[in-house]
Amino acid sequence: MTEILRYTAFSVDPDGGNRAGVVLDASGLDDAAMLAIAAEVGYSETAFVLPGAEPRTFTARYFSPLVEVPFCGHATIATAVALGERIGAGPLVFDTPAGRIELTTGAGTASLTSVPTSSQPASPDLVDRALRALRWDASDLAWPVHVARGGAGHLVVGVGSRERLAKLDYDFDALADVLRSAGLITAHLFHQRAEDVFDVREPFPVGGVVEDAATGAAAAAFGGYLRELGLVTAPRALVLHQGVDMGRPSELLVDVRPDDPRVVVTGAAVPL
Structure with a gap:
């Protein structure tokens, strides 16, 4: 059964920030399944993650209740914090449809470096x-x-x-x-x-x-x-x-x- 985590990002208060779904193991999920989970969660985005070829490197995709989006910042921050809680603080890399995103994580926080704007x-x-x-x-x-x-x-x-x-x-x-x-x-x-x-x-x-x-x-x-x-x-x-x-x-x-x-x-x- 797919585990779905729920975080709020850009706030230290659960009643603030923007809520995101986080799936840290999206193996076996196709596009239709990810879209269905995002619609069921009902947040603006849910992130779906798979491990990459290198340590602390991951593939990330993002679905709103209606469509896939190439990148989502608040779900990236939420996912990075969730990963940091499980594998330890430090650098992370997300390969997303928009490009490679470099991150650093600390205690309950994360910083992302965007693709060129x-x-x-x-x-x-x-x-x-x-x-x-x-x-x-x-x-x-x-x-x-x-x-x-x-x-x-x-x-x-x-x-x-x-x-x-x-x-x-x-x-x-x-x-x-x-x-x-x-x-x-x-x-x-x-x-x-x-x-x-x-x-x-x-x-x-x-x-x-x-x-x-x-x-x-x-x-x-x-x-x-x-x-x-x-x-x-x-x-x-x-x-x-x-x-x-x-x-x-x-x-x-x-x-x-x-x-x-x-x-x-x-x-x-x-x-x-």
Whole structure:
């Protein structure tokens, strides 16, 4: 019988963070079985792991209740912490559909180094359609809208008002269609609270989830977005607060450098 672990990531409080399913032994499971387990678990993602050819190296795949995604940050953090509890803290490597992810684990925490990130301005048509689906107006925008990638694709939209972010009420089906048409997974909606502190919300209708409480893949892509805008002239340590408006506060620590397209995302995880 397949053992399914349940963790919450990017929080030390079981009532906070983003919940993930973790299957540390996915041997014998085909795609249909993994999708069925993810749907039964009901979290935004469940990670499925197989041992690799080298010690502390693993193959990881990620399924939402509706689709497989190429990479999922919060499930990666949860899985790394679960493995660290069983085989000891230290370095890990995950081979994922998005590429190789290097990790380090400590006591209840993990850091992932993303694949190289990229970010480009979104087309005017994509921006218009996304704003209509979000029920926002162009006047709400305070930042350039980009398509950013850090293992998966995200539409990055920054607003000038924390109140606008708090009052998110979007058209689920319309936004899913917009994101799907552009090959994207989530919309990364943010407001800058202070120089290196951001409030974030993350609709995930493509995966059948209204909102993610913490999204490590999007956090990595966001670091690449800031670099592309020329806002990373020296190493920056960012703090992203996510899940607050849905009652599941999460904290994602993001380290981004001007000389490295990869981004390091760090967080805690606890079993449920």
